[in-house]
Structures are given as C-alpha cells and as structure tokens.
Amino acid sequence: MREIPKDPPPNGKRARTVVPKVALFGLILALLLAGANVLFQPVWYEWNNYHTHHGFYQQPPNTVEAVSVGASLTVNSLIPTQMYEEQGVCAYNLATEWQPMMASYYWVKEAYRKHPQSLKTVLLDVSQIRKAQSPALSLYHKALDNMELSPVKVEAAQELSKDVDELLTYLVPAFAYHDRWSTLDYSDFIKNQPVNSAFYRGYNVNYDQLLNVTDPDAVATPLITVSDTKAQAKLNADSLVYFERLVTFCRQNNLQLVCFSTPTSGSWSDGEHNAIQSLADRYGVAFLDFGISPLLQEIDFNPNLDTIDGSHMGYTGAVKLTSWIARYLREQCQLSDVRNNPAYAFMQEEVTDWHQKFDPLHAALxxxxxxxxxxxxxxxxxxxxxxxxxxxxxxxxxxxxxxxxxxxxxxxxxxxxxxxxxxxxxxxxxxxxxxxxxxxxxxxxxxxxxxxxxxxxxxxxxxxxxxxxxxxxxxxxxxxxxxxxxxxxxxxxxxxxxxxxxxxxxxxxxxxxxxxxxxxxxxxxxxxxxxxDTYAAATREVADRTSPEELIAQGKPYSSLTPEQKSLYRYNMRALHTARTQQVIQGTHVPYVAQFLQDYAGNANVRVLLTVKDEAAQVLSAEDCQTLAEMGFTDLATLGYRESYCGVQDPDDTIIEQRTSASEVAALKEQDYSLQSAGLEAGNYATIRIAASGLGTNHATEQRGLQAVVYDPDSGDIIEKVVFEQVLRTPEEVVAATATRPATTTGTSQGVPGQVAGDATATDAAAQAAAAQAAEEVM
Amino acid sequence: MSFTDIAFFAFVGVTVLAYFITPKRFRWITLLVASLAFYWINSGWLLLILLGTCTVTFGCALWIEASNKRGKEELKALGKKASRADKKNLRAKTKKRSRRILTVGVVLVLGALLLLKYYDFFADNAAGLLKPFGIRPPHFAFLLPLGISFYTLQAIAYMTDVFRGKVTADRNFCKFTLFMSFFPQIVQGPIPRHGQLAKQLYEPHSFDYTRLCHGAQLALWGLFQKMVIADRLATPVSQVFENYTQYHGLMLFLAAAGYGLQVYTDFSGGMDIARGVAQMLGIELELNFKQPYFSISIEDFWRRWHITLGSWMKNYVFYPLSLSKAFAGLSRKSRRFLGDFVGKRLPPILAMFTVYFLVGFWHGADWKYIMYGVWNGIFLVAGILLPEQYAKWTDRLHIDRESFYWRTFQIVRTFVICTLGRLFSRGETLEAAWQMFGSIFTEWSNLTFLSESTRLTLGLTERDWILLFAAVMVLLWVDRKHEHGIRLREAIDRQRLPLRWVIYYGGILAVYIFGVWGPAYDAASFIYGQF
Incomplete structure (x- = not known):
C-alpha cells in the first residue's frame, strides 16, 4: 500500500493567533447579525400589537391572575385597567389582530410560564374557532414574533415549521424580514427606545363610533335569541385541535377556562352559537355569549354607540363589556381583589398612567x-x-x-x-x-x-x-x-x-x-x-349623545331631534322590534302588535299607519286583542278572519280605523296619507301612501299580515316599517273570538286610548261611501 | 438542499470538519459518504441511476483498458518479425474492439440521459409523424436525476479518455463513484476531466487556514452573485418574458440582456460556490467562466463561457468529427466541387454546427434551445469563413484593430449578439422568441421603460433597482480586475486586518440583507441545476 504522508505537526504559534482571531471574528459577526435582527423586526402598532407584547413582559412575575386571548374583537373589548379599578382583578389582555387559535394556546402557555403562581383564569375569545378560513402565515408571525425566545416559543415555531429554514424565520427575525431593507425608514432605527407599555395591558383604545361613519338604518340588528336550536355551523378544524390542547393545558395547570363571544350586530348566527355552545358543553367549559340574550341586553349593547364597525368595540362598548366580565371574574372565578395587596402597587401606577394618557383625550371628544x-x-x-x-x-x-x-x-x-x-x-x-x-x-x-x-x-x-x-x-x-x-x-x-x-x-x-x-x-x-369652524362660531357643536328614547320620553317630538339622534332612534326602535319578533317566534313574547303600537303611542309625535293584506287576524294573540281594545283599536282588536282593515294612530294618539268584511276593501284617506286594505277575498293587497314622500310610493309590501309604517308627519321621515306575520292563533280561534262581536259592517271609527269601545263598527253610510271613494281615487 | 440553503452550509461545515479530523488514509471515504449523502438528500432513490451510470462507466472503462492491454500484448506477441501490415491490422482490430465497448458504454450512459431527459421531446415530435398511423407515443415525464446532464458528459469523457489511453481506468469502484458524485460539482458542474480531478479527490489534503478562508470567500462571492443579482433580476426578467406581448422594442432587448446577466451571475455564482467549497477541502475545480462580458467575438465568448462544456465539446465532438474519415472524405469531395476555400473549411463548419446544435440540445429538450445553439453556430461559422473579409473592411476604414474603441465596439457587438441569442433560450416558446426578436427590430420608439410606473410594474422597487445597479457595478469591477490578472483574494490578504474584516463583514451582510432568500422571496433555483 502506498504510504500516505502525515499531517505536518501542529504549529502552536499559528494556532494561538488563529483561534482567538476566528473567535473574535465570529463574535463581531454574531453582534452584527443580532443588530440586523433587531433592525429588521417589524413593529406592528395596529391594534396595539406592539404595546400588548411589550407591556406583557414589563409585568412583574407572578402577578397576572387572568389573561384573555383572541383576535381583534377582544383587543378592543377588554380593559384590564378598568377591571382592576372596579373589581381589583389583575388581568392582562393578550389578544392580537386575527390571533390564530394556535397562537392563543401558546400565549396562554407563555403567560403561565411567566405567572405560574398567580394565573387562575383564561378568557378565550371564540371568534377564531368559528372562522372557516385559517389565518394567513403572516398573522402567525404577527401573533408570535414578539414572544420572548423561550421553550414555549421554540415549541410553537417547531409546530409551524416544515424545515430548519422555516423554523429560523420564527426564531431569528432577520430570516423572515431581511427583505425589509428596502422599506426601512427612520422609525425602524428608533423603535427600541424605552416605552412604557404596561398600562395599556393589551387593550386598544378606540373612541370611534359606528354612528359617525354609518347610517344606523344600514346597521344590522343583533341576533338577540337563537331561533334554530339545531343549526350547527362548521368550526375551524385547526382551531379545534388547539382548543382541545388548551382545555387539557388548563386542566393540567388548574386554570379556569372561560370562552366568550363579544357582542356584534349581524355577524353572529344560530349555527355558530350552537356549535360553540355544544363544544363548550362537551369539554365542560363556561361559554359567555354576549352576542345573544340575555347577556346582550345585560350589558345594554348598542352597535351604533358601542362599536366602531358593528363588531369591534369602541370605548363605550368596551367599558360595558369589561364591567360585566370583571364582575364575573370576581364572583364566578373567585379571583381575589388585589387592590390592597402591596405586591400590586405597580397596578396603581399603571392606573395613574392610564388616566394621564386617556382622560384628556376622552374629555377632548x-x-x-x-x-x-x-x-x-x-x-x-x-x-x-x-x-x-x-x-x-x-x-x-x-x-x-x-x-x-x-x-x-x-x-x-x-x-x-x-x-x-x-x-x-x-x-x-x-x-x-x-x-x-x-x-x-x-x-x-x-x-x-x-x-x-x-x-x-x-x-x-x-x-x-x-x-x-x-x-x-x-x-x-x-x-x-x-x-x-x-x-x-x-x-x-x-x-x-x-x-x-x-x-x-x-x-x-x-x-x-x-x-x-x-x-x-x-x-x-x-x-x-x-x-x-371658528369662522362661524367661537366654539363647535358637539353631538348630543343623550339617548333619543330618553328625550322622547321627556316629551320631545321626533322632529326636534338632531339627525344623529333621529338615526339612532330609528335604529333602536328597529332593534327593539326585531328582538321582540324573535321572541315571538320562540313564543316568549305576547302581546306583540299591541306593544309595538304602545311603543309609539303618546310618544314622539309620530303617526302609525296600519293595513292588512290577505289575512291578519291570526297574527293577533288574545292578549293583543285585549290590549288593543284597551288602547282604543276596537276594530283591530276584533278583526275577523281575512277581513280588510286600515288604521291610523295619529301623533295626538287619536285612532282612526276602518274594518270591512272579508269581501270588501277598506280604505282611509286624508291629506297626508292614503291607506287601502284588501283581505284575501277582497283582492289581497295593501297600500300605504304618504303625501310627504310622494303618494306614488307604496310603502306596503307583498307580505301577508298586518303592515305598519311609522313616520314623522312633519318631515315625512319613515321611522320604521314592520310586517306582523307570525301566526299566533288558528282560524278557529279567530272565528270563536269574533263570534260574539256585533255584526261587521263597513265603517270608520275613531277610538280614544284607554277607553274600550262599544260598538265600534256602527254602520255609517257616509263613511262607507267615503271609503269607496278613497279607494277609487287611490287605485 | 440548494447551494443557497442554510442547510447546505451546515452540511459543508460538517463535511469540512469531518474531512480534516478523519485519518488521512480515509479522507476520500469521508468525501464519498458526504457526496452520496448529499445526492440522497436531494434526489432520494434517483441515486440508484447515478450509481448505475457509475457501474456501467466503471465497468466499460476497465473493459476498454483490458481490451487495449490485450491488443498491446497481442502486438507484443507478434514480435518484431511481424509485418507492418499485420501490426496495423492488429491495432485496428484492437481499436475496433475497444471502440465497440466504448460505444456500448456511451449508448448505455447517453441512453439514460436521452430517455429520462429527452424522451418526451422525441415523443412529442414523433407524435406528429405517427398521427396518420393512429399511434400516439406515451408521455412519461420522468423525474430527472440531479446533475444527469453533467455527470453523463463526465462519464463519456472518462470512457473516451481511457479508450484513447490518456488516463488509466480506476480500479476502485468507490473511488470512481466519488469522482462521479463529488458533491460541490454534481449539481451544475464544472464538467471535470478524470485526469484533472480524480487524483485530487483520492489524495488526502492537509488543513490549510488560508486556503479555507479563500474558499469561504469565493463561496461568499458566489452567493452574492446568485442571491443579490441573479435572483433579483429573475423577477423583472420573468415579468417581461412571460408577458412579452405587452412589451416592445428596447424593453425586450433589455429583458434579454437582463436574462443574460441573470444566467451569468446565477451560473457563475453557483460555480464559485462549488469551487469555494471544494477549495475549502483542498480541491481545485476547473474554472468555468472567465469574464465573458469582456469577449470580443462569439468564439471568444465560448472560450470564456461554460468553459468546461466548450472544452468537452471540442475534445469529444468537434475533433472526432472534423478529423473523422467521413469528414476528410467530404472535404476532398467538396474541394473538388466547391473549390479550396470552401472545401477546406467545410468539415470544421459542419463539426461546429453539430457542436452548437448539441450545445443547444444539451440545454433543454426544446426546439428553442436548438435554435439557441444554431444562432451561436451561425456566428461561429461566420468567424471561420469571414476573418479575411473583416480584415479587409477594417483596413479600408482605417480602423486600428488594437485601439480601445475598436475593442469596445467588438465587446458591444458580441454583447448584442449574445443578448439576441438569449431570446431563444429564455423565450417561452420558439414562436415567442421569434416574435420578440421581430419586435426588437421594429418597435424601437417605445421608451416607456424609463418611467417609474413601468419600472415598478416589473416587480422591483426603486431601491431594488438602485441596489441591482450597484451590485452589477461591483460585479463588473471584479471581472475587470480579473481580466487584468489581479487576484482579488490575494490582494485582500495583503490589506490590514480591519480593512479585511470590513470587506468580509460587508460581503456577509450584503448577502444576508440584500440576498433574495427566505419566505419573503420565492428564491429561484439555480438555472443550470435544471439542466
């Protein structure tokens, strides 16, 4: 075999110079790369992301009793500082923009790593569980990049990564963000200056109100109640995996897990509620659904005032929700009141910082x-x-x-x-x-x-x-x-x-x-x-946020309200009656029509126009009939099967009615309005025309039932349109109820509220002729 | 595991460490294990095809050598008394026998390449011819083993060299497998000659700190070319070539020029990484690029561009063809009918065309690549036929052929010809390439590329363009220094330590920060790694 030359003997002198040189080179390189990491790490200020994570690590260890995790809905909903002020609860809101359920799970683990002795309760916003689509990769980065390098972060990064390169993008920011070199600006070089983030405690203050940007008439009303108890929406499969892991983690570490859903206008469904409720029941976890009754009403939620966009809470909504949850944490989760605990003196400082920061801004509004x-x-x-x-x-x-x-x-x-x-x-x-x-x-x-x-x-x-x-x-x-x-x-x-x-x-x-x-x-x-506008006035006008219902109850007519209040009033009445309709569907609310009329009777100086299309006697419950009769709606209270009917509740609460037999058309016509009603046999139509909005427009719909239009006679503004179509009585019950009334003859009657009419259908040939005449004109 | 992956550099680190801590006698085994592991990681079971090629090549080479040896022994046995005719007959017989073995080896090795890489191309083209007979050749879309285009040429060269008696056939299959699979060069070359590489691989190398540093620097420079320039250029180039109907004239020319630069920095970058890594292990791979942008003619260009492929084609296609009996006969006949001038030049012209047809075909199974080869062949043939005419024209115009301006003109002319040729290799199809070709010469008035909005639609930001420009300037500066024979790494070595380190850190940070890598970029794979 050929002789292989041996390595030359090691040159000790060379090794002594090379090794420290290489070590120094490596050290400087490591420092440069670390600097690049810091430089390229983006800072997300949206939804207070930066302060949420930065502030969390400013908290003294073993102090946080409760954490909330979830998406932007929660970022804007829970004010931990308020929780402390009201109930003495030391909580932290760890929710971030579109936080994936996976990130929520790991943030709970991180919170427990930092506060193992104090953490007792986890509040989980369920919005990510119900989302069909899993979040984009960038949102995982947004949610996790600011987590300290810890075993928890490494575990999370490993789960998200297919290979080493991807793993490094979570652990070494420059791997993911070095492409930002072309968008770096001055702010990137000053972003690591010391900032007090602690007092935000993860909450994102937003004083906007939906009312300022959207016409309340276009805002959907909340779900209120679940009408279909069997519907089940499909939940996000990825999220469910981490939900289960979160439940297990909480059990293993004696943490109480509470799921909750924030109030919203129109983006919450029966199926979603049922699916989440079923999930919570299956795992024995509490579920606080603020999207439906009774919690929705308990916090007195109004999307126009309490949200910035219908779903994300504004400051007023957050205050309402926080107040309720803080009480729940103290009473149901048995969290302690730490206000007098010296270990929590820092919280008082945070409260002071909070007020210094936001009180002037709040007042400025x-x-x-x-x-x-x-x-x-x-x-x-x-x-x-x-x-x-x-x-x-x-x-x-x-x-x-x-x-x-x-x-x-x-x-x-x-x-x-x-x-x-x-x-x-x-x-x-x-x-x-x-x-x-x-x-x-x-x-x-x-x-x-x-x-x-x-x-x-x-x-x-x-x-x-x-x-x-x-x-x-x-x-x-x-x-x-x-x-x-x-x-x-x-x-x-x-x-x-x-x-x-x-x-x-x-x-x-x-x-x-x-x-x-x-x-x-x-x-x-x-x-x-x-x-x-200091050209026109030395001071500005500030929108009056007094409740319009309150003003109307005080005797202010609708027409005197500000445009904002009018809009809000319209929305509130619509929301009220939508909620009531849902309750009626579930059989929990009677009387129905009568209460609607009572809501406007004696208030607001508005007019209610009523007509029947096809058949409406069945939508009136026995309680309705009784109350209507007491209110003076004698014809409506005794409406027969398929009979035609027109009615008006005037601003001064005078009631004008005309009811005809099933084969005849009822009609009422005044200078301001014109009504026609035809039951099924009389032609099956209804018209409601208002002079102020042009008599050519028929405000009645094609739906069967009792149609109501509420409007302001001064301006012609339509306040509300409702069709009562829920069948509450059988035809037999209607016939039985109307059997004892005097024989129906076509005519117009005027009722007075509070006085039960006697023979309200007295024959009046002149009125009959007038009705026929009116019908002809309108037709 | 691409050359630009972190995993690759971790792999290199481990391999270098393992190599130098392995006892010298076994260092080649470390390289073999690393090379097979690298291939396995990248190609999985396709490693078996490489091993199959190694087996065939190794066996055929031994067989050829045995045949040659037998011929020599037979010749010896004939003794001195044998007639010259007998000796000649015996030599011819031996050569014929060895050539048959060589042919078997080449057919098997080349067959694998043709089957795996070109079958679908042939099938598509045959489909048109066979259509009247109702035959439709099936499509297979075979997985292409990593580096098959390179190691096939390497195997053919080795068998031919053994046949020609230029190298001795390897006796150790494992060592031969190392020669065939050495990991830095398996992906995209350079295409090594056995005589140049094998000995370096089999012999142990001692640790050398300076050489290690130089290797790392070369690899870093390769990364810079690939990740900062080539991959950044890929975006605008793809935008234009994939939407060529939206662009016209100068824009298309610039895109073709951009593609040329992209291919150069991509391939040359890859080569420098390969050479740098090999150098860290004490192995010198052949130079594959020698400042091609300073070429003064197409002939010169091909002496500087993909040098090992050109060298391979010259040694194993051009010379055998042009010196073959058939071509000699052709030359004789053509002299008789076409005169001395043409007859003398016809064999090299035909051989040249064949070479560049094959060069095009080697690049890809598509007519556009063949056209790319033909385009280059045309100018090379012109170079054979017209040198005297050139000389006459320049003399008439009183041009000093040694002047700076004439040289600059030649460089620009070569650049333009090469750039136009890129239309064929990068065009989406041959038809698209022709359309772009036509547009370049007919729609020059459109200068919208100068507007910011157009530049932004090409997928790069303003800062990207500035960076790209600066990086290309650095590249040209380095090439110019190399052109003047300045060895930059040694020049850096002579600087004081702070300046040296500033240069190193600058290079590392430039790649780390400005490199197109990571999730934000969909980094392009090495272009020549696809061949």
Whole structure:
C-alpha cells in the first residue's frame, strides 16, 4: 500500500493567533447579525400589537391572575385597567389582530410560564374557532414574533415549521424580514427606545363610533335569541385541535377556562352559537355569549354607540363589556381583589398612567372650545397635534382663545388674520413647527392688527411684508417616530384647503376653520380629529349623545331631534322590534302588535299607519286583542278572519280605523296619507301612501299580515316599517273570538286610548261611501 | 438542499470538519459518504441511476483498458518479425474492439440521459409523424436525476479518455463513484476531466487556514452573485418574458440582456460556490467562466463561457468529427466541387454546427434551445469563413484593430449578439422568441421603460433597482480586475486586518440583507441545476 504522508505537526504559534482571531471574528459577526435582527423586526402598532407584547413582559412575575386571548374583537373589548379599578382583578389582555387559535394556546402557555403562581383564569375569545378560513402565515408571525425566545416559543415555531429554514424565520427575525431593507425608514432605527407599555395591558383604545361613519338604518340588528336550536355551523378544524390542547393545558395547570363571544350586530348566527355552545358543553367549559340574550341586553349593547364597525368595540362598548366580565371574574372565578395587596402597587401606577394618557383625550371628544381642546391635549398624554386652518378660521376667535394660543406658543394661530393660511405641529406641548401665510386681499397690517389682535400681545416679531399667500401653505416635517408629515393649509383665496398627510394617509377633517389631528406618539396612531369652524362660531357643536328614547320620553317630538339622534332612534326602535319578533317566534313574547303600537303611542309625535293584506287576524294573540281594545283599536282588536282593515294612530294618539268584511276593501284617506286594505277575498293587497314622500310610493309590501309604517308627519321621515306575520292563533280561534262581536259592517271609527269601545263598527253610510271613494281615487 | 440553503452550509461545515479530523488514509471515504449523502438528500432513490451510470462507466472503462492491454500484448506477441501490415491490422482490430465497448458504454450512459431527459421531446415530435398511423407515443415525464446532464458528459469523457489511453481506468469502484458524485460539482458542474480531478479527490489534503478562508470567500462571492443579482433580476426578467406581448422594442432587448446577466451571475455564482467549497477541502475545480462580458467575438465568448462544456465539446465532438474519415472524405469531395476555400473549411463548419446544435440540445429538450445553439453556430461559422473579409473592411476604414474603441465596439457587438441569442433560450416558446426578436427590430420608439410606473410594474422597487445597479457595478469591477490578472483574494490578504474584516463583514451582510432568500422571496433555483 502506498504510504500516505502525515499531517505536518501542529504549529502552536499559528494556532494561538488563529483561534482567538476566528473567535473574535465570529463574535463581531454574531453582534452584527443580532443588530440586523433587531433592525429588521417589524413593529406592528395596529391594534396595539406592539404595546400588548411589550407591556406583557414589563409585568412583574407572578402577578397576572387572568389573561384573555383572541383576535381583534377582544383587543378592543377588554380593559384590564378598568377591571382592576372596579373589581381589583389583575388581568392582562393578550389578544392580537386575527390571533390564530394556535397562537392563543401558546400565549396562554407563555403567560403561565411567566405567572405560574398567580394565573387562575383564561378568557378565550371564540371568534377564531368559528372562522372557516385559517389565518394567513403572516398573522402567525404577527401573533408570535414578539414572544420572548423561550421553550414555549421554540415549541410553537417547531409546530409551524416544515424545515430548519422555516423554523429560523420564527426564531431569528432577520430570516423572515431581511427583505425589509428596502422599506426601512427612520422609525425602524428608533423603535427600541424605552416605552412604557404596561398600562395599556393589551387593550386598544378606540373612541370611534359606528354612528359617525354609518347610517344606523344600514346597521344590522343583533341576533338577540337563537331561533334554530339545531343549526350547527362548521368550526375551524385547526382551531379545534388547539382548543382541545388548551382545555387539557388548563386542566393540567388548574386554570379556569372561560370562552366568550363579544357582542356584534349581524355577524353572529344560530349555527355558530350552537356549535360553540355544544363544544363548550362537551369539554365542560363556561361559554359567555354576549352576542345573544340575555347577556346582550345585560350589558345594554348598542352597535351604533358601542362599536366602531358593528363588531369591534369602541370605548363605550368596551367599558360595558369589561364591567360585566370583571364582575364575573370576581364572583364566578373567585379571583381575589388585589387592590390592597402591596405586591400590586405597580397596578396603581399603571392606573395613574392610564388616566394621564386617556382622560384628556376622552374629555377632548366633547370639548367645544378649540383653545381648551388644544391646551388640554398639548399638556398631557404624549400627543402630537397637527393643526391646519382651512378657508377661514379667524372670524370668531375670541381674545381669550387667542391668548391661550399665544401662551401655548402658537403665535401664528394667536395672530391669525382673515383667510390666512396656518399650519403647526405641537409635540407633547412644545410647538416644533408653525408657519403662516397672510392673505394678500385682507386689510393692511395695521387695520388687521386693530381688528384681531388683543392689546396685550407683542407684535414686534411678526412681519406682514413677507409670506403673503398666493398658494396654500405647505409645511413638511418628521414626527418623533420618523414618519413624514405634510400639512397643507389654504385660506379662502388660496385653495380653501386642508390636508394632513402622515406618510401617505390623509387624516384632516377638511372642514372650514381650525382642523386638528391628534397623533399618539406612543401608539403611533391618529386617535382623534376635530374641526372648529371658528369662522362661524367661537366654539363647535358637539353631538348630543343623550339617548333619543330618553328625550322622547321627556316629551320631545321626533322632529326636534338632531339627525344623529333621529338615526339612532330609528335604529333602536328597529332593534327593539326585531328582538321582540324573535321572541315571538320562540313564543316568549305576547302581546306583540299591541306593544309595538304602545311603543309609539303618546310618544314622539309620530303617526302609525296600519293595513292588512290577505289575512291578519291570526297574527293577533288574545292578549293583543285585549290590549288593543284597551288602547282604543276596537276594530283591530276584533278583526275577523281575512277581513280588510286600515288604521291610523295619529301623533295626538287619536285612532282612526276602518274594518270591512272579508269581501270588501277598506280604505282611509286624508291629506297626508292614503291607506287601502284588501283581505284575501277582497283582492289581497295593501297600500300605504304618504303625501310627504310622494303618494306614488307604496310603502306596503307583498307580505301577508298586518303592515305598519311609522313616520314623522312633519318631515315625512319613515321611522320604521314592520310586517306582523307570525301566526299566533288558528282560524278557529279567530272565528270563536269574533263570534260574539256585533255584526261587521263597513265603517270608520275613531277610538280614544284607554277607553274600550262599544260598538265600534256602527254602520255609517257616509263613511262607507267615503271609503269607496278613497279607494277609487287611490287605485 | 440548494447551494443557497442554510442547510447546505451546515452540511459543508460538517463535511469540512469531518474531512480534516478523519485519518488521512480515509479522507476520500469521508468525501464519498458526504457526496452520496448529499445526492440522497436531494434526489432520494434517483441515486440508484447515478450509481448505475457509475457501474456501467466503471465497468466499460476497465473493459476498454483490458481490451487495449490485450491488443498491446497481442502486438507484443507478434514480435518484431511481424509485418507492418499485420501490426496495423492488429491495432485496428484492437481499436475496433475497444471502440465497440466504448460505444456500448456511451449508448448505455447517453441512453439514460436521452430517455429520462429527452424522451418526451422525441415523443412529442414523433407524435406528429405517427398521427396518420393512429399511434400516439406515451408521455412519461420522468423525474430527472440531479446533475444527469453533467455527470453523463463526465462519464463519456472518462470512457473516451481511457479508450484513447490518456488516463488509466480506476480500479476502485468507490473511488470512481466519488469522482462521479463529488458533491460541490454534481449539481451544475464544472464538467471535470478524470485526469484533472480524480487524483485530487483520492489524495488526502492537509488543513490549510488560508486556503479555507479563500474558499469561504469565493463561496461568499458566489452567493452574492446568485442571491443579490441573479435572483433579483429573475423577477423583472420573468415579468417581461412571460408577458412579452405587452412589451416592445428596447424593453425586450433589455429583458434579454437582463436574462443574460441573470444566467451569468446565477451560473457563475453557483460555480464559485462549488469551487469555494471544494477549495475549502483542498480541491481545485476547473474554472468555468472567465469574464465573458469582456469577449470580443462569439468564439471568444465560448472560450470564456461554460468553459468546461466548450472544452468537452471540442475534445469529444468537434475533433472526432472534423478529423473523422467521413469528414476528410467530404472535404476532398467538396474541394473538388466547391473549390479550396470552401472545401477546406467545410468539415470544421459542419463539426461546429453539430457542436452548437448539441450545445443547444444539451440545454433543454426544446426546439428553442436548438435554435439557441444554431444562432451561436451561425456566428461561429461566420468567424471561420469571414476573418479575411473583416480584415479587409477594417483596413479600408482605417480602423486600428488594437485601439480601445475598436475593442469596445467588438465587446458591444458580441454583447448584442449574445443578448439576441438569449431570446431563444429564455423565450417561452420558439414562436415567442421569434416574435420578440421581430419586435426588437421594429418597435424601437417605445421608451416607456424609463418611467417609474413601468419600472415598478416589473416587480422591483426603486431601491431594488438602485441596489441591482450597484451590485452589477461591483460585479463588473471584479471581472475587470480579473481580466487584468489581479487576484482579488490575494490582494485582500495583503490589506490590514480591519480593512479585511470590513470587506468580509460587508460581503456577509450584503448577502444576508440584500440576498433574495427566505419566505419573503420565492428564491429561484439555480438555472443550470435544471439542466
């Protein structure tokens, strides 16, 4: 065999220089790669994702008693700080945007890893279990990337990964995000500055209300009750696997698992409720369904006021839901009240931080005075105020307001002249940028000074010779977090415009006067926008959020309500009657028609028009008939099988009715309205026409039953349309009930509420002729 | 496990470590195990086809050598008294016998390639001819073993070299299998010659820190070319070629040029990774690219581009064909009928056409690849036929053929010809390639590619374009240095340590950050790995 030369003897000197060099090279490389990791890791501020995870790791160990996991519905629903204030419960909301059930499971494990001695209860939002589609991969990253590198995270990453490369994308952020090199901006380089995230405790504050963006008439009403008890929706198979694992984990670690579903308008079904309920029953887990009665009513949910989009809770909805759940945690889950526990002193600090941050913002929502609005928000909460003046904003500014602006350093706003352009940026109380362009067409400076400047101001520093506007003022700057901002202000003669671009997103309300955009430096979101039309008035009008039902109960007519209140009233009445209809379907609510009429009787100064198509006597229960008779609806109370009927409840609660035999058409006609009713044998149709909305429009439908239209006689606004079609009596019962009444003859009667009519169907040839005449005209 | 996977570099790390801690006598076994493991990980049971090729090649080579040896012994047995005619007869008989064995070996090895890679192509083309007879050849869509196009040529070269007596046939099947399957070069070459590679593989190499560093640097440079340039270019190039009807004129030309650059950086990058990894183990693989963008003619281009394929074609196709009896006869006859000028050149022209037909066909089982080969063949033949005309024209125009401007013109001319040829190799179909070809020459007025919106529709951001431009500048700078004979790695070695490390960290971070890899990118596989 050929001789193989041996390796040369090791050169000790070379090894001594090479090994440390290689080690140092590797160390520096590791540091560089670690730096790249930090740089490329995206920070998601949407739905408060960043503060949720960041804040969680700021919590002292073994302090959290309850955690909630789930998707954005929960992010916006539960306020742990409020739970602590109200019930002394130390909870943390670990929900994130579209959090996959798998991530929920691992976040519970992570929470238990950090708080094994204190964690007692897990609140699970079931929205991901019911979703047919599994979340996209990016959402797993969003949910898990901010989890600390721990055995829990490694386990989660291993489950998500097919190979080593994929595993590394979960454990080494740059593996997943190095492509962000082309989108890095200044904000990426400053994102790891110390931030107090603890006091958010995972809750995402949102003061929006659906009412502000959507017509309540277009908002669906909640499910209220389950009508089909057998329907079962198909649940997400992936989620079910992790649900089972979560149940097992909770059992093994003596954690109480509570499932819940947040209230929603229209996106919750019988099948979903039944399937989740059945799942919860199978595993012996509590299920709090706020999507249906009775919890829905217990928290007094109104999607228009309590949600931002019908499903995601706004602040008011979150407060309602949190209050109920906090009580449940204390009473049903036996969580302790830790408010006097010295180990939880940090919670009091968080509560203080919370109020410092959000109280001014909350107050600003209803603040009418622009000076006070700006001053309050500038002085607390770490907000940046982006101010632009559009068209004209100086006309009604008071000296007191100008002084406040001056004291704040907003000298340009304090000295704002007619039709001037003005833009400013105030960061946490400090005016960092402001600029003015004077309108060229306004009076000379001296006159202007005399007109708008209070005598206590010094004007020496202000020049009127330059910056005369011939085009809108554009102010470009960079926010503290690195986002670019471009403010545009155009006076009446320079474009009459306002713009507030943060990045490429427009935020300005774009209305005449002083436009303000409030940017939260901590959450990197616009948290409020406002416009003060200081051309027209020194203060703004703030929407009156008083309950419209309350106002109407106090005697205010519908026509005097604000447009917002009118919309809300319409929605509320629709929701009320939809709920009642569902109860009627389940046989739990009688009387039905009578209560509907009672809801409008004596209130609101509205008119109710009633007609029958085909057959309506069966939709009236015995209780209905009795109550209707007491209300003065004598013809309706004694309506016979397939008889025709028209009725009117006037704003002054006068009742006008006409009932005819089954073979005749009933009709009522006044200047404001025209009604016709034909039972099955009389022609089987119904018409309801209102002069204010044009007599050509028939508001009746093709549905069988008693048709009701409620409207405001002053404006012609239709408030509600309902068809009562649920059969509550058999024809035999109807016949038996009407056998004792006087013989039916066509005629019109007028009833008085509270007085039971005697012979309401007295023959009146003239009325009969009038009815026939009316029918002919309308036809 | 692609060359750009983390797993590959972990594999390389383990292999290098294992190689140098294995006793020297067994280091080749470490390489063999690593190579077979690599092949198994990538191709699974298709490893058996590789082993089958190894077995056939190994056996045929031994058989050929035995035949040659028997011929020599018979010749020896004839003694000095034997007539020259007898000796000549015996030599011819021996050669014939050995050639038969070689033919058997080539048919078997090449047959596997033709069956697995080209069967469907033949079947499709035969279908048209057989249609009148109601015969429709079946489709099989065979799985293609990794590197089959490369190791088949390697096997043929080896058997031929044994037949020609240039190399001695391996006696150790395992060592021969290592020669055939060496993992850095199995995927996409270079196509090694036994005489150049085998000895390096079988002999043990000592650990050398500097060589290890140089190997790592070369691999890093390969990654840069592949991941930063080639894979980034893939997006706009695919966008244009897959939607060629939406683009016109200059845009199509630029896309073809982009594809040329993509193929170069992809293939050359892969080569540098392979050479770098081999170098870490102490093995020098052949150079496959030598600054092809500085070529002054198509002939020059093919001397710089895929050098080992060109060399293979020259040694095993061009020379055997052009020097064959048939071609010699053809030359004689053509001189008689067509004159000396043509008759003398006809055999090399025909051999050249055959070579480039095969080059095209080797690239893929499609007529467009054949056309790609023919396109190159046309210019190469022109290079054979027209050099005197060129000289006359340049003299008449008083052009200094040694001047910088003339050289630049030649480089640009070659670049344009190569770029147009890319239309055939990258076009979706041959028809599409022709359509694009026509559009380039008829619709020059459209310059919409200059607008930002057009650039963005090509799938890259502004920053991507800037990065791409900068990376290509770096590539050209490095190529220019190499063209001038500057060995950059040694030049870096001469720098002070901080600067050296800045360069290393810069390279690593450039690939780590700017490389097209990870879930955000659907990284393109190596183009030549598909051949």
């Amino acid at each position: 209803t603040e009418k005075d622009p000076a006070k609005y700006l001053k309050d928000l500038a002085s607390s909460g770490n907000y940046t105020l982006l101010i632009t003046v559009m068209n004209e904003g100086s006309n009604k500014l008071t000296h007191a307001q100008r002084k406040t602006f001056w004291d704040m350093g907003l000298t340009g706003l304090a000295t704002l002249g007619i039709r001037d352009c003005y833009a400013a940026i105030v960061d946490d109380g400090k005016v960092v940028e402001q600029d003015t362009k004077k309108d060229t067409s306004t009076a000379p400076p001296n006159d202007l000074t005399a007109l708008v400047y209070p005598p206590y101001m010094a004007y020496d520093g202000i020049s009127f010779d330059k910056d005369l506007a011939s085009s809108p003022l554009v102010l470009k700057s960079v926010l503290r977090d690195g986002k670019g901002v471009t403010l545009t202000s155009g006076g009446a003669n320079t474009g009459a415009t306002s713009s507030c671009l943060i990045g490429s997103a427009e935020n300005s309300p774009k209305s005449r006067g002083i436009n303000v955009v409030v940017y939260d430096n901590d959450t990197h979101h616009v948290v409020n926008t406002a416009c003060f």
